[in-house]
Amino acid sequence: MVPMPASKPAVPLTVNDFTVLPLRPPPLPSYPQETNHYLYLRANAPKVPTEDTPREVFLVNVPVDTTEVHLRALFAEQLGGVRVESVGFEGTKRVGKGITAPVIAAIKRGRKRKRGVENYEAGAAGQEVGRLPEVWDREVHSSGGTAVVTFVDKASAEMAVKEARRAAKSGRQIVWGAGVEGKLPPLGSARYQAHHALRYPDPATLQQSVDDFMTAFSAREAVRAKELHRVRSVPDADGFVTVTRGARIAPGAREEDAGKKEEEGARKREKRKVGEDFYRFQVREKRKEQQLGLVRGFEEDQRRVEEMRRRRGKMRPE
Template identity: 25%
Template sequence: MEEVKGFSVVPVELAQSQWNKQARHYMFIKKHQSNAMKEMAERSLFIVNPPFACTLSTIRQFFKSIASNSLVENLFINDEDLDYDINLTRLTSDLYDDDKDGQGSLVRLPNGTAIVVFVDKSACSLAMSKLKKYCKGDELYSWRVCGDETATSIRMAKAYRDRVLSPEETSAEVSLSLQEFEKREAKSIEELGEMKTLVDEDGFTMVVGKNRKTKRGILGKMSGTSKVKEIEDKKLKRKEKADFYRFQIREKKKLEMNELLKKFRDDQERIKELKEKKRFRPY
């Protein structure tokens, strides 16, 4: 398998574990897409499932072995041990929160994802083309968990190797995950059936097309309908001008003249009273 939903499947060879003499790790890589940071996105790759203890140093070594001229500038990664569902059909720019400070910092990536930034667009394109060629080959890159052989790195490497499950344990974990997925799927289908019988505030039952098979699709239709209604209401208000007809214009002018006349007469009465009290001072 070389590609999944637009992601290139990139295997690497890991160090031996207590269960397997040879272990493989699979990364899923594609070109990063972002409307907010287009310049950086054009020279970036988005990675799902980066290897354990993936750092700027190790990722540079990997791409240097794949394409020596593809220089890596930076790496943004989230490798926290959290349970997070990733939708591979969305733009990669939608997978992290917007930066509220406007600094362009990509620190809120979903768990188990990373963004590799290259020095320029050509280096990124070269790396992607070489990756596709690498995926078709038989020789695998040997991924080093840590670059320097220190006591800490050896301990981390051992901890990682111990985390690699045996085939039996892996099978049990996969079965459990599939059972949980089927439960969530059944619950989602039940909620979807309930949403198809929703009655809006006007008393109408929503009609859902056969192509809308998800809650997001139905909710999107509902929000889209409300937005269209708001736009139509605004257009209607703009069209409903108070002085459109001639009789409305005459009526409006008549009211204004009456207001002015009333104000003038009130002022006359006030001046008359001041004169009688000998308080009137026009200058």
């Protein structure tokens, strides 16, 4: 009997709750063979859901060259035509509805809370200021990375998952990167050449970024100091004043405290000096008394010796 060739194992449509969507990357000169990349997606289900959770889709094993443009084109042109609002990738900090990594947030008042400092911290999530110039014109992710795609509404998120499941079941070929030609900076050696050029930004742009950062930081510190002062001085509904610890103080108050500490140190040194002088005086007086006592004892001993000699008759008259 001639052995039958081993059949290619079928790719499952789902793994746990994830839909397995095969993607066909375009052939490259460095790797001209056709291959598939498997993207896993499902409705987002974090441990702590937010108001945006119902319209979010969680992606696993995104390609390393994935950008927001890629995912927008994927869902808009090949998976039902749904609209994407924002995309957040793994390893970036989430702020508001997107995922970014801000250097410092601009001053923006929010709703009042019970604590004044928390009031500022809650309302400080605004537009970013003082960001340093980027040194990469395009981000590359680690292998097997994740992303969260936020759609315009819940119906769009559900339709995106259904279309992905339908495409995987029917075996329809999904071309990765279709529709993004010419919209993104190139990869390969061109990316590193651009990185080398971006490492040396314009001095005026860099200085402006630093100035914006310091301005926002000074404003933030001023608001924080004001809120801490209010918390210290204003009693609550029960008549108690909040005791704060380790608070930052203004430069004027810091100089005033430094002056008070210096005056207090001078008073302590003067007092110590007076005490030491008084102690020296006591030592000198005590030594004088001891010397006088020794002299008195010596004279008393001489008188006793003379008296003993007279009694024994050993004294010779002159």
